[in-house]
Amino acid sequence: xxxxDARMSLPSRSNLAHHWPLDPxxxxxxxxxxxxxxxxxxxxxxxxxxLLERDPVRFFEREYSDMWDESRSAVARMLNADVDGMVxxxxxxxxxxxxxxSLDLEPGDEIIVPDHSYQACWNAxxxxxxxxxxxxxxxxxxxRVEDPKQVIDLIMEAVTERTVLALIDTVTSPTGSRMPxxxxxxxxxxRGVDVLLDAAHGPGxxxxxxxxxxxxxxxxxxxxxxxxxxxxxxxxxxxxxxDLIHPLNISHGFSFEGxxxxxxxxxxxxxxxxxPTPWLCIPKAMSFMEELVVGGWPEIMxxxxxxxxxxxxLICDALGTTPPVPDTMVSALASVEVxxxxxxxxxxxxxxxxxxYLLDEYSIQVPVMPWRHHxxxxxxISAQLYNHIDEYRYLADALTDSL
Numbered sequence: 001x002x003x004x005d006a007r008m009s010l011p012s013r014s015n016l017a018h019h020w021p022l023d024p025x026x027x028x029x030x031x032x033x034x035x036x037x038x039x040x041x042x043x044x045x046x047x048x049x050x051l052l053e054r055d056p057v058r059f060f061e062r063e064y065s066d067m068w069d070e071s072r073s074a075v076a077r078m079l080n081a082d083v084d085g086m087v088x089x090x091x092x093x094x095x096x097x098x099x100x101x102s103l104d105l106e107p108g109d110e111i112i113v114p115d116h117s118y119q120a121c122w123n124a125x126x127x128x129x130x131x132x133x134x135x136x137x138x139x140x141x142x143x144r145v146e147d148p149k150q151v152i153d154l155i156m157e158a159v160t161e162r163t164v165l166a167l168i169d170t171v172t173s174p175t176g177s178r179m180p181x182x183x184x185x186x187x188x189x190x191r192g193v194d195v196l197l198d199a200a201h202g203p204g205x206x207x208x209x210x211x212x213x214x215x216x217x218x219x220x221x222x223x224x225x226x227x228x229x230x231x232x233x234x235x236x237x238x239x240x241x242x243d244l245i246h247p248l249n250i251s252h253g254f255s256f257e258g259x260x261x262x263x264x265x266x267x268x269x270x271x272x273x274x275x276p277t278p279w280l281c282i283p284k285a286m287s288f289m290e291e292l293v294v295g296g297w298p299e300i301m302x303x304x305x306x307x308x309x310x311x312x313x314l315i316c317d318a319l320g321t322t323p324p325v326p327d328t329m330v331s332a333l334a335s336v337e338v339x340x341x342x343x344x345x346x347x348x349x350x351x352x353x354x355x356x357y358l359l360d361e362y363s364i365q366v367p368v369m370p371w372r373h374h375x376x377x378x379x380x381i382s383a384q385l386y387n388h389i390d391e392y393r394y395l396a397d398a399l400t401d402s403l
Contacts, residue, residue: 008397010363011390016292020386026359027391029311029366031382032173032201032333035224037285044284045229048277067280068269074283075222075234078203078297081210084261085237087268088279092200094248095219095235096121096167099196100128102245105164107133112158112166112193114139114151115373118173119347121198125167137163143337143374144324148180156187163193170208170220171201174371176335176380177325178206185213194241201225203234204289205301205331216241223278225332225384228285232278235268247271292385300385304332307383311392312336315379318396319403332384335369338377339403344370352377354402362398
């Protein structure tokens with residue numbers, strides 16, 4: 001690693017960047033980790049918090065329920081989902097845990113987890129299988145693939161008569177790959193295997209049609225690509241599975257006397273006292289984002305994907321490598337292997353040393369992920385409307401200078 005004078009002029013951002021309160025002295029290429037919320041949406045959250053705090057009792061008794069329903073309806077329309085199966089959680093990991101901790105697993109049952117899965121959700125699978133005597137079946141999938149069919153074949157070959165569930169990503173976190181989740185969902189469920197679709201990177205980054213796919217369960221974040229405030233995520237449960245699933249927090253809804261649908265909604269709408277404004281801001285975030293560009297969400301996804309593909313090509317050239325997956329497996333995230341002779345250690349809350357170097361010396365916020373399952377480090381770029389191609393050129397120059 002070259003640690004010489006790394007200072008260069010910071011690159012341009014897009015002409016839409018002024019809508020986000022991001023630090024102008026940081027080249028922010030990591031929308032995928034926590035998202036970034038536009039100022040106007042944050043103002044709406046502040047308005048809702050003010051409404052709540054003026055009279056918290058009145059807010060929760062008379063206003064919250066209608067707002068919660070409005071947000072659920074907006075999400076259901078975007079994902080073409082049955083609104084009666086739609087509830088909110090704080091993040092996709094909580095949604096995955098909600099499903100897994102509700103299942104009545106038996107010894108010998110098997111849950112499929114591809115080795116590109118988000119570690120937090122993989123950990124949740126391991127936790128419930130160890131407690132129940134079930135089995136986590138890890139499917140090894142190479143990072144470099146020529147065709148999505150390779151991914152489909154490897155996962156389907158892991159299905160046995162004891163497979164009860166498969167955790168399938170829409171877009172993987174460490175490897176930034178768009179999974180062929182549509183065909184996987186159809187094929188797995190035709191074999192009697194429920195799919196838990198992890199759409200943490202879902203709404204706003206890839207098209208999702210839940211009425212067509214009909215996964216048993218789907219979880220996803222709205223604080224990432226839809227840019228709502230942190231802590232806004234959904235859990236959708238198919239009609240025939242709703243009686244199996246309860247929130248992680250068992251609260252007043254468990255003893256609620258009403259219809260099955262009323263009880264289902266109340267259990268999730270009232271897990272205990274908390275700030276619900278991230279959920280209630282989702283409609284504002286959705287409308288704000290889609291009005292930024294002509295063409296709405298399809299155009300946003302197209303623009304971001306094109307930018308991610310251009311950025312990936314620049315990084316590959318800088319690192320002297322080739323694109324690791326076909327363009328069809330790229331959305332607004334893209335990962336490339338980082339050459340290193342060092343042992344690939346575990347992920348750390350302190351950040352990978354090379355990630356920290358790029359931030360400290362070049363003011364580039366981009367994740368470098370040590371992924372021990374592949375014995376590889378990945379650098380993963382994101383593309384959102386505030387980004388500009390010059391930022392990826394700047395990163396490519398930094399990589400050329402540093403490696």
